[in-house]
Amino acid sequence: MNKTVNQKAWFFVxxxxxxxxxxxIIPLMTVVNFSVQETFGDNVFFxxxxxxxxxVLQSPRFHAALGRQLLFTAIILLIxxxxxxxxALTMPRKGPWVSVCLVLMALPLxxxxxxxxxMWNIFALPDIGFLGxxxxxxxxxxxxxxxxxxxxFTMVLMxxxxxxxxxxxxxxxxxxxxxxxxxxxxxxxxxxxxxxxRYIQLPKLKYVLTIAILLRFMDSFMIYTEAVxxxxxxxxxxxxxxxxxxxxxxxxxxxxxxxGAMSIIYxxxxxxxxxxxxxxxxxxEAR
Amino acid sequence: xxxxxxxxxxxxxxxxxxxxxxxxxxxxxxxxxxxxAYALLGPSGCGKTxxxxxxxxxxxxxxxxxxxxxxxxxxxxxxQRNIAQVFQFPVIYDTMTVYDxxxxxxxxxxxxxKEVDARVREIGKMLELDHMLNKRASGLTAxxxxxxxxxxxxVRSDVNVIMFDEPLTVIDPHLKWVLxxxxxxLHHRIRRTMIYVTHDQTEALTFAEKVVVMKDGxxxxxxxxxxxxxxxxxxxxxxxIGSPGMNLLPCTVEGGRAVFAGNPVAAANAAxxxxxxxxxxxxxxxxxxxxxxxxxxxxxxxxxxxxxYRIVETRHQDHSIKLLVAEGLVLPTRQAHLQFDPAHTQIxxxxxxxx
Numbered sequence: 001m002n003k004t005v006n007q008k009a010w011f012f013v014x015x016x017x018x019x020x021x022x023x024x025i026i027p028l029m030t031v032v033n034f035s036v037q038e039t040f041g042d043n044v045f046f047x048x049x050x051x052x053x054x055x056v057l058q059s060p061r062f063h064a065a066l067g068r069q070l071l072f073t074a075i076i077l078l079i080x081x082x083x084x085x086x087x088a089l090t091m092p093r094k095g096p097w098v099s100v101c102l103v104l105m106a107l108p109l110x111x112x113x114x115x116x117x118x119m120w121n122i123f124a125l126p127d128i129g130f131l132g133x134x135x136x137x138x139x140x141x142x143x144x145x146x147x148x149x150x151x152x153f154t155m156v157l158m159x160x161x162x163x164x165x166x167x168x169x170x171x172x173x174x175x176x177x178x179x180x181x182x183x184x185x186x187x188x189x190x191x192x193x194x195x196x197x198r199y200i201q202l203p204k205l206k207y208v209l210t211i212a213i214l215l216r217f218m219d220s221f222m223i224y225t226e227a228v229x230x231x232x233x234x235x236x237x238x239x240x241x242x243x244x245x246x247x248x249x250x251x252x253x254x255x256x257x258x259x260g261a262m263s264i265i266y267x268x269x270x271x272x273x274x275x276x277x278x279x280x281x282x283x284x285e286a287r
Numbered sequence: 288x289x290x291x292x293x294x295x296x297x298x299x300x301x302x303x304x305x306x307x308x309x310x311x312x313x314x315x316x317x318x319x320x321x322x323x324a325y326a327l328l329g330p331s332g333c334g335k336t337x338x339x340x341x342x343x344x345x346x347x348x349x350x351x352x353x354x355x356x357x358x359x360x361x362x363x364x365x366x367q368r369n370i371a372q373v374f375q376f377p378v379i380y381d382t383m384t385v386y387d388x389x390x391x392x393x394x395x396x397x398x399x400x401k402e403v404d405a406r407v408r409e410i411g412k413m414l415e416l417d418h419m420l421n422k423r424a425s426g427l428t429a430x431x432x433x434x435x436x437x438x439x440x441x442v443r444s445d446v447n448v449i450m451f452d453e454p455l456t457v458i459d460p461h462l463k464w465v466l467x468x469x470x471x472x473l474h475h476r477i478r479r480t481m482i483y484v485t486h487d488q489t490e491a492l493t494f495a496e497k498v499v500v501m502k503d504g505x506x507x508x509x510x511x512x513x514x515x516x517x518x519x520x521x522x523x524x525x526x527x528i529g530s531p532g533m534n535l536l537p538c539t540v541e542g543g544r545a546v547f548a549g550n551p552v553a554a555a556n557a558a559x560x561x562x563x564x565x566x567x568x569x570x571x572x573x574x575x576x577x578x579x580x581x582x583x584x585x586x587x588x589x590x591x592x593x594x595x596y597r598i599v600e601t602r603h604q605d606h607s608i609k610l611l612v613a614e615g616l617v618l619p620t621r622q623a624h625l626q627f628d629p630a631h632t633q634i635x636x637x638x639x640x641x642x
Contacts, residue, residue: 184345185378189439190366190395199380199391 034260084167117229326495371440377432564636
């Protein structure tokens with residue numbers, strides 16, 4: 001078969017190329033610009049090569065922030081994905097409760113991120129917050145502004161509260177799209193509930209779960225607003241994640257070179273993990 | 288294997304059925320003999336799938352009892368009834384191989400791997416899936432997938448009945464014929480009760496020993512394909528089965544003879560008419576109408592060539608009458624006369640055959 005060759009087609013792609021260029025590539029290039037040069041202001045630049053990249057990659061501070069970030073994202077994924085799936089499985093498929101459940105589930109997603117941070121900040125205060133008072137009342141010493149563990153606990157709880165709904169809604173949409181015939185066939189074949197989950201529901205949810213994992217990975221890996229409002233990265237540096245650290249370097253210390261290099265490394269890490277998750281989840285399709 | 292008895296079954300999907308339309312299935316009783324091949328035939332929405340799901344246990348009837356070998360199973364689950372069902376769209380377990388798909392119903396019932404292996408290989412061979420047992424089921428074509436669904440129904444040797452809910456809908460036309468013959472062959476081989484739901488008369492008539500014709504939630508006629516063809520009990524059967532359908536002509540009955548638009552017509556059941564119907568019709572299939580030297584005078588309106596025969600549409604006053612003429616026979620020009628075969632001409636009273 002001969003394929004038609006028509007170079008004029010490029011012309012039609014031009015608008016979208018321009019859009020992507022102004023939207024993504026050009027802003028990204030300014031970061032690249034900072035990451036390979038040294039500046040003292042006044043728009044004067046000196047070539048720095050890979051110096052900033054070396055500095056960032058060798059800095060213990062970056063390693064610590066990256067470690068915290070990976071740990072946080074791992075905890076979030078391990079809790080939110082199974083929990084969201086479990087909630088979606090227990091939600092009703094028919095009847096008046098469907099809309100009630102859906103609205104309740106969607107509520108946390110509608111709240112602005114900094115409001116979520118502020119809510120939990122007050123909610124968890126050990127002296128006046130309901131949650132803080134409750135935990136301390138149970139005889140457990142809890143103060144998220146002083147204890148790193150309490151800070152992490154609060155941060156994870158807040159994120160689970162805020163974002164599990166997204167996983168629930170995605171999984172629910174996937175579940176209701178499974179035709180009844182599958183469940184009927186499973187009944188006729190004598191499948192137990194576990195087998196129905198393992199061989200019908202889970203395989204049919206593969207695509208939505210892939211999307212859920214990717215979205216939750218990217219979002220939790222880039223968490224900023226809620227964390228800043230809740231703990232500001234503290235106590236000490238206990239909850240200083242990559243984005244908070246980056247903000248401190250770029251705008252706190254005004255180290256534009258290292259900040260540029262760090263931005264690019266940050267971006268590449270997210271790109272790598274997204275590719276990794278996607279490839280692993282879609283591995284079977286290629287066969 | 289089992290004899291299946293439905294006693295005074297009624298079913299409604301909504302709660303508190305009141306009017307006639309609320310009942311998806313109106314009161315009916317049905318006996319299905321052990322080892323028979325049955326077809327439930329009717330237009331979409333006539334209740335045939337409802338009836339099938341009642342027999343399989345996916346639905347519980349609002350009223351009435353279902354018996355398998357005289358044991359009441361009305362409240363039993365599909366698993367307890369030990370039935371198999373093949374659905375309209377192929378249902379396969381995507382992540383499993385063809386082998387595991389076929390083994391699934393057996394493994395769920397705790398059958399030993401040795402027996403599972405023997406059964407799966409036997410069924411695989413029967414359905415010509417044996418060369419792809421280790422392939423992943425999701426990679427197969429639609430007909431391959433439907434064969435797997437079929438195989439899962441056949442793999443258990445002790446099922447009471449195997450049910451098919453329009454199983455060939457998504458299959459390519461040239462493979463439909465292959466799968467249909469395969470089903471027929473399987474039935475001859477294993478002699479298990481099979482119920483086949485379809486709206487396609489060809490499928491029903493080729494597969495079944497007995498066809499149950501349904502309309503608006505009611506059974507209109509149960510009979511062999513030949514009975515449905517030669518003696519349709521209701522004008523609906525006459526029209527729904529056969530291509531083209533039966534000719535229906537308004538008539539009156541005078542002194543034990545049917546009269547159609549002033550022409551006396553001999554009908555097989557004219558003597559049985561007691562005289563209480565509101566609408567009277569003569570029903571005669573195009574196969575049993577022929578041209579003759581005398582009879583009902585008609586004009587020829589249209590001739591359609593259908594291969595081995597021609598469908599001739601004629602007109603007597605406002606009434607259209609169709610007949611089949613074998614190829615090679617010469618058609619009369621313009622004015623012609625029609626004769627009806629008296630043995631296959633019936634009088635219908637409010638839709639039902641007079642008897």
